[in-house]
Amino acid sequence: MNKSDVDRFEKLSGQLISVYEEMSLLSKKNPNDAVNKFKLKFVNRLIAESNEFLLAKYRPFDDFDSFDEDDIPHTSDVVFILSQYLQCFEKLRADNVVLEYGSWFWQVEGDDNDNVDKNGMIKIRTVKPKKLKD
Amino acid sequence: MNLIRPRLTDFHGIHKSQSDIDFAIQFFDEDIPLYVDPFLLWKSPSQQDQALHTAIINSFNHLNYLVKKRRSDDAIAMLIEISECQEVGLGVSKTRKGVKIGQGQAEQILQLFHDIPEYSQFGFTHFEVIQLYISGISKDRISDIASNYIKSFLIDYTIEQCESLGIPIEGVILESIYNYKNNALDFNQKVYLPVNPVNKEPIIFTPKRWLRFNPWINFEDYFQSYCPRDEIFNPDEPQERVKVLNYNREHYGAVQGYIEYKTRNIEDCTNDPLFSQIPTLSAKRKLDQLIKLPTGKEDGADLKYEELSASLLSSLFYPHLDFAQTQSRTESGRHIRDLVFYNNRDVDFLDEIFSDYGNRQLVVEMKNVKAIERDHVNQLNRYLQSGFGSFGVFLTRHELPKAIYQNTIDLWSSQRKCIIALTDEDLKLMAQVYESKQRAPIEVLKKKYIEFRRSCPS
Numbered sequence: 107m108n109k110s111d112v113d114r115f116e117k118l119s120g121q122l123i124s125v126y127e128e129m130s131l132l133s134k135k136n137p138n139d140a141v142n143k144f145k146l147k148f149v150n151r152l153i154a155e156s157n158e159f160l161l162a163k164y165r166p167f168d169d170f171d172s173f174d175e176d177d178i179p180h181t182s183d184v185v186f187i188l189s190q191y192l193q194c195f196e197k198l199r200a201d202n203v204v205l206e207y208g209s210w211f212w213q214v215e216g217d218d219n220d221n222v223d224k225n226g227m228i229k230i231r232t233v234k235p236k237k238l239k240d
Numbered sequence: 241m242n243l244i245r246p247r248l249t250d251f252h253g254i255h256k257s258q259s260d261i262d263f264a265i266q267f268f269d270e271d272i273p274l275y276v277d278p279f280l281l282w283k284s285p286s287q288q289d290q291a292l293h294t295a296i297i298n299s300f301n302h303l304n305y306l307v308k309k310r311r312s313d314d315a316i317a318m319l320i321e322i323s324e325c326q327e328v329g330l331g332v333s334k335t336r337k338g339v340k341i342g343q344g345q346a347e348q349i350l351q352l353f354h355d356i357p358e359y360s361q362f363g364f365t366h367f368e369v370i371q372l373y374i375s376g377i378s379k380d381r382i383s384d385i386a387s388n389y390i391k392s393f394l395i396d397y398t399i400e401q402c403e404s405l406g407i408p409i410e411g412v413i414l415e416s417i418y419n420y421k422n423n424a425l426d427f428n429q430k431v432y433l434p435v436n437p438v439n440k441e442p443i444i445f446t447p448k449r450w451l452r453f454n455p456w457i458n459f460e461d462y463f464q465s466y467c468p469r470d471e472i473f474n475p476d477e478p479q480e481r482v483k484v485l486n487y488n489r490e491h492y493g494a495v496q497g498y499i500e501y502k503t504r505n506i507e508d509c510t511n512d513p514l515f516s517q518i519p520t521l522s523a524k525r526k527l528d529q530l531i532k533l534p535t536g537k538e539d540g541a542d543l544k545y546e547e548l549s550a551s552l553l554s555s556l557f558y559p560h561l562d563f564a565q566t567q568s569r570t571e572s573g574r575h576i577r578d579l580v581f582y583n584n585r586d587v588d589f590l591d592e593i594f595s596d597y598g599n600r601q602l603v604v605e606m607k608n609v610k611a612i613e614r615d616h617v618n619q620l621n622r623y624l625q626s627g628f629g630s631f632g633v634f635l636t637r638h639e640l641p642k643a644i645y646q647n648t649i650d651l652w653s654s655q656r657k658c659i660i661a662l663t664d665e666d667l668k669l670m671a672q673v674y675e676s677k678q679r680a681p682i683e684v685l686k687k688k689y690i691e692f693r694r695s696c697p698s
Contacts (some may be wrong), residue, residue: 136672136676138668138669138672139672139673139676139678140669140672140673140676140678140679140683141678141679142678142679143679176683176686176687176690177687177690177691178669178673178679178683178684178687
């Protein structure tokens with residue numbers, strides 16, 4: 107991973123979280139209600155970008171690419187899948203962060219302009235990975 | 241090709257739903273139970289509609305001129321002639337044929353110009369009020385008289401609509417057309433109109449926006465909500481219509497007050513749609529009742545199932561599929577009911593079943609049974625050979641048993657016939673999306689079709 111990957115990670119995971127929260131609200135009201143085509147289009151786009159970013163190693167399911175519009179997925183289906191993606195994003199983060207002086211940092215490859223350490227890595231401040239023991 | 245209860249558009253291969261078309265689509269065999277309400281023309285924001293209303297009223301008041309000029313016979317002849325307009329196909333007649341009013345009734349109407357000074361002097365502003373004076377004059381007469389006065393406009397309108405939709409027209413002779421310039425009838429006029437293919441009778445279209453189940457001004461409404469019943473009837477006296485009519489003739493103010501009252505509430509006067517969907521709440525209630533029904537025939541459960549699902553599906557599929565009819569037929573001693581829909585081809589899926597399976601209409605067979613059996617599939621399969629195309633739907637309680645499902649797949653493989661089963665679960669989803677408006681219920685049928693096609697060998 108490098109700096110731009112961290113940027114992409116933050117953007118994608120932020121979007122996933124907000125869509126997940128919105129869909130959870132809908133799902134709590136009516137878990138079996140259909141998701142409209144407008145929302146589904148963007149959910150699918152987000153999932154496609156996430157698949158590309160996570161690569162095979164971190165993708166939640168090998169055989170899930172996107173929702174089929176014609177299958178009329180329920181809100182609860184979308185919430186279920188999004189939660190899996192969020193978990194996998196967290197897993198990716200947990201694998202790439204370190205604890206230093208009480209704070210958590212991404213440890214990623216730096217480029218020529220960065221102040222890299224002896225392994226060629228730089229550190230970027232981040233939050234504590236969720237559901238990890240201190 | 242045999243179509244069940246064909247409409248003019250279906251007959252000519254124009255696949256548009258009623259909601260997309262400006263006029264009321266006519267059936268060949270019977271009337272549409274709606275009426276032209278002159279009040280809607282008067283109320284319309286369009287100057288053209290208002291002008292037509294003025295034309296109707298002026299023409300009607302011209303009868304007063306004739307009476308005053310001692311040409312009562314002409315006026316009576318005119319009234320009788322314009323009291324029926326069967327070309328517009330509105331009303332409740334099963335045969336599209338109506339009868340004209342009699343001499344006596346025509347005289348009674350003209351008498352109003354004599355008896356009530358206000359009409360004699362100033363004429364009518366809403367001629368529908370004759371319902372409040374004359375016994376036997378009801379909404380269909382009002383509608384027919386209005387249609388006859390503007391028949392010339394309606395003919396032009398019909399031709400214009402036919403040209404834009406590609407409905408064929410041909411030369412026909414109309415008995416009479418009202419001539420606004422001479423205030424007289426032109427008899428035996430040749431015009432170009434669409435015709436009923438069976439009996440070659442001419443057909444005239446009426447814009448949907450002028451149609452109501454009941455005219456805004458009508459006797460029942462007047463009797464219920466406005467007329468001073470205490471003054472008309474003595475206590476414990478039977479409430480007879482004639483007494484009210486007589487009272488009105490002597491109390492012009494009451495009728496005038498009623499018109500003012502109706503004019504004040506003009507905002508509530510809207511045209512009635514030809515089909516209205518059931519409200520969401522009622523759809524949910526119907527679904528709940530349906531889900532609770534036991535399978536089989538006990539306590540008339542099958543009839544109840546048919547009734548509930550007919551009303552549910554016709555609303556859920558609207559406006560993509562216009563409801564045609566519930567059909568009964570008896571095959572091998574069993575009573576089978578189906579729902580038949582017109583295929584308007586307005587969504588890709590419906591277009592596909594038209595082009596791939598030849599479905600100009602869609603048949604839904606209702607089966608309140610525990611499990612669909614081979615016999616049921618064979619019945620529907622046989623049915624699909626006669627004009628319904630080769631796409632059919634079972635409405636049943638549970639998913640098809642595995643062997644039967646395989647049977648339908650084999651049918652597709654060998655004969656390209658497609659049989660889809662909609663179950664209680666699908667109905668639930670349809671009702672759910674009908675309520676939430678997130679997707680269209682018709683998409684649930686598409687979903688089932690796509691699932692079916694995925695199981696078919698490629």
